Amino acid sequence: MKDIAKRAFLGIGMALSIFCLFGIIFDLIGAGTFTLDNYQFTKMVIGCMFVGLGFGAPTVIYNVESLPMPIRIIIHMGIGCIIYTVVAFAVGWATTDNALYSVLAIVGQLGVAFVIWFLFMMHYRSEAKKINAKIQAMK
Numbered sequence: 410m411k412d413i414a415k416r417a418f419l420g421i422g423m424a425l426s427i428f429c430l431f432g433i434i435f436d437l438i439g440a441g442t443f444t445l446d447n448y449q450f451t452k453m454v455i456g457c458m459f460v461g462l463g464f465g466a467p468t469v470i471y472n473v474e475s476l477p478m479p480i481r482i483i484i485h486m487g488i489g490c491i492i493y494t495v496v497a498f499a500v501g502w503a504t505t506d507n508a509l510y511s512v513l514a515i516v517g518q519l520g521v522a523f524v525i526w527f528l529f530m531m532h533y534r535s536e537a538k539k540i541n542a543k544i545q546a547m548k
Contacts, residue, residue: 413469420465421458427521428457449501456500463492464522486526490519 436443445453467488470481494515497503502518503511 412472413466416468417462417466420463420468421461423525424457424461424464425454428453452500453502456496456502460489460493460496463496464489482526486523489522493519493522 432443464485467485470476470484473481476484494503497511497515497518498505503515505511
């Protein structure tokens, strides 16, 4: 339980950080005219927290050694991507009014999620190689 909470908070923190960076980018692109009303910012922040939870908490699946890695990846990223898509439509990141924009936004943001996953995978793979090298050196 403690591990799930730790992973959930890490996911929420990462999601909120990315949300802030994208907010800055949209504000710069809009030349300072990026505005939200009707509690839209609050809705987006809460949605962002759900997305972070959706991508962070399922990472506990990587502790289940009995499942093949591709299955673990599908479970983790599948849960995160489904939650992201639902939240994207709920808070207005994607709409049914402009299908092309919505598809591009979802693909772009899911692309960011997969890049983050890939970077974590590379980090943990590097750590495993270092640990294995130390074990081999002890023999």
